[in-house]
Amino acid sequence: MHFSGTADYVATGDLAIAVNAAIRLERPLLVKGEPGTGKTELAVQVARSLGLPLLEWSVKSTTRAQQGLYEYDAVSRLRDSQLGDARVHDISNYIRRGKLWQAFAAEERVVLLIDEIDKADIEFPNDLLQELDRMEFHVYETGETVRARKRPIVIITSNNEKDLPDAFLRRCFFHYIRFPDAETLARIVDVHFPGIKPELVRAALTRFFEVRETPGLKKKPSTSEVLDWLKLLVAEDLAPADLQASPRDALPRLHGALLKNEQDVHLFERLAFMARRNG
Incomplete structure (x- = not known):
């Protein structure tokens, strides 16, 4: 076997x-x-x-x-x-x-x-x-x-x-x-979403790893959560540009699929506030 x-x-x-x-x-x-x-x-x-x-x-x-x-x-x-x-x-x-x-x-x-x-x-x-x-x-x-x-x-x-x-x-x-690296995670995404636009996958995984590696995060989003997030992105027909982080809004689009407690949501809100304050 x-x-x-x-x-x-x-x-x-x-x-x-x-x-x-x-x-x-x-x-x-x-x-x-x-x-x-x-x-x-x-x-x-x-x-x-x-x-x-x-x-x-x-x-x-x-x-x-x-x-x-x-x-x-x-x-x-x-x-x-x-x-x-x-x-x-x-x-x-x-x-x-x-x-x-x-x-x-x-x-x-x-x-x-x-x-x-x-x-x-x-x-x-x-x-x-x-x-x-x-x-x-x-x-x-x-x-x-x-x-x-x-x-x-x-x-x-x-x-x-x-x-x-x-x-x-x-x-x-x-x-x-171990948590998969970007290449392995892209292979996992391809298994679950065959035919998904490569540009969307690259933008989504880039944004995902930015969220996951944010200092102070209480619960890092997992593989299953990024798959849920991608499912929502496809359903909403979002473009790669829609996923780019901006100082005015540090929270990712449809963040409820990735962030699962209020402390982490508040963390991103504080980061956005600090970014706006610093110009």
């Missing part, structure tokens, strides 16, 4: 190397990077490129590691026992399979995405150490051991909101998706 990107996803050389190395090592691929740089989409495109099913486990602040294995629905069993349901005699009727169990039980190899693992409690990664390492776990209620029929390709994403345990990191192959 070899991943090199798809028609819908521009994978840089180092990213493709990381994916293929994780597959060969049979270790989870831990992907970090700014929000909006395509970490989640990577798993979708790896599955598409290799022709494998995709299972997605979206982690939240309340997610427990046990939920990825299975959950025992004791409340339903108690209710059924009160109703005289014969199903209560088989406890397996009340075991709900999690995403890891589904991946382990799959007849063919799958891609398992554990998305935004850093949202959960700090103990969450530690609670999955043995299961991801040995590709098996024990179901205490039924006494069975679940082993992976085909070792899944595991892709784990993190927005770096909190540090992950060293023991967990040791078991992963790590890759940080």
